[in-house]
Amino acid sequence: MVRYIIRRLLGAIAVLFIVSLVTFGLFMVVPVMTGASPAYLYAGKNPTPELIANIEHGLGLDKPIPEQFYMYMKGIVAGRTDLTDGTADGSRPCPAPCFGYSFRYQSPVWDIIKDRFPVTLSITVGAAIIWLSVGIGVGVVSALRRGGFADRASMVFILLFLSLPSYLFAILLLYVFVYGLKWLPPTNYVPLTESPYKWFQALILAWITIGFGSAALYARLTRANMLETMSEDYIRTAVAKGLPRKTVVRKHAMRAALTPILTIAGLDIAFLLGGAIFVEKVFSLPGLGLLFVEAIPKQDLPVIMGLTIVSSLFIVVANIIVDVLYSAVDPRVRLS
């Protein structure tokens, strides 16, 4: 078990290394080769070639590419000191994990991410609670009442939310509850620690948007898994033993039917932790997704690279957690 986890962690580090290599290549090497040096982003309008050369030197862009990459990786692991503040020589510290300084905010990328992450975390946790409880609940009930009223009603629910584009749903919610009924104030994110009530008000529509959209998908998956499990031989055995139906469903059927859902949920949550781009944009929630959307038009390369690597980290770690959990649930899965 411990050996397995260690091996998986080493694998994760390898994956993250490759992700860093690719992002670094995409954003720092290719632009220089095609003549669109990131140095232009630091300089003002109509920069002189000398100024560009100066900045490139400061950013280390004139060094050999492997050395540049080494500096970048070293920054992430051990921190580094940047030589430039963007316009002239000068040094500023960048403690580990250092993804460089944002062009736009002039502060270390890691600090910005740390600052924004609680927003995305709040969105993810709330939405996951909704989609797991609603999705699994609806799926289980409709599987047990196959063909009945509850099943048909849940099919309508599933179809509605699977076919309703989330951008339309989000804007509709905003229009009805904020501008129409005025039940909610125009969104203004407040940390949970400051005012739980205002925090809730700011997030509820985002939770509903993501939660119900995913709940539809989870309901369908759960229903299919439950139906399949309920027709398994071991369920028949459980009934033949004389167990009450409640025990058959809860202890025997649901445990087997929900295990695959665990895998998908783990990955979905990890994906969302990297930033709920669309929802954060619509509801103006300053999380990682919004940070990403804002960084792209400004060509804030260090932020884009930092976010890419951090989101990959979430996915890789979630994969490990899911696999370990799976082996705890299903004794046939051996970790070795």
Next chain:
Amino acid sequence: MTQTIDASASVPSGPPTSFLEVRDLRVAFPTDDGLVKSVDGLSFKVERGKTMGIVGESGSGKSVTSQAILGLHNSTRAQVSGQIWLDGEELVGKSSEEIRPLRGNKMAMIFQDPLSSLHPFYTIGDQIVEAYRVHNKVSKDVAKKRAVEMLDRVGIPNAGKRVDDYPHQFSGGMRQRVMIAMALVCDPQLLIADEPTTALDVTVQAQILDLMRDLQKEFNSAIILITHDLGVVAEIADDVTVMYGGRAVEQGSVRDLFYSPQMPYTWGLLASMPRLDRDRKGRLDPIPGNPPSLINLPNGCVFSPRCVYRDRVGAACVTDRPDLTPVSDTHRVRCHIPAEQSQRIWLDELKPNL
């Protein structure tokens, strides 16, 4: 035992005389293509301490019958009628919740494929303990002791340790022993074994059959053994019901069935059984054709399209459905061939070649 059982008028009424009496059992499943009549007017009796073998091809209604006795059919998808009397109690009219206290307690079932019939996520100990505790108010420790005792009884070596293993950690034969231990944990008076040895290799088969026989002696339980293997029937059963197309086509004692079978389908089953104790005279004779569709049963005798003897009787085979008629006190046959003629066919044409 002398009444015909096809015509509902002759279905016995009044209180049952046997431990288990199935009377005119019918199980049908409505589908988009029509009504699938899986079991159509089946009757039989089993006493305690006796074994009834039910033989037939896939789709002949064997398993559907056994599941009807335990009330395992989904009431929304299956239509069950007739009577099933277990120890004086009629089961067909009861709701699932009313039958539940009997399941696993008074009557228990051993299923065909022990790997898929055991829950992969729970240890076999947990699963046996669960089966015991649902009918007996005892603590987990007591139930676990009982589980170990049962595993030991069915011949699982090192039962005290293996009780905490998962089903996938056992071999096929050991898994079937686990199933048997689980079925017997509440000392059921009726044990239904649905092809208990089909998934096992021959040496293990013999062990499992021995085990079932020993346990039957010990607990004096009635056993219904469902199989398509006549060898197994010869080994363990007292009485046999041969099923075809959802009906009994021949019923009798093991002696009747093996020494004077009267129905061409039974002949076909006997001829397709490999024998090692005789000289090999050639290839086995399979029954030609396939089992009938249970939605559109053939006119006349259900077996007639595959029967090589139907020309010897005339048109009745394809126009009239034969009744299950007694040929002796214990032996009943559903066939248009007159008893003397079929006896001659068996003795002169078939028996020498088997």
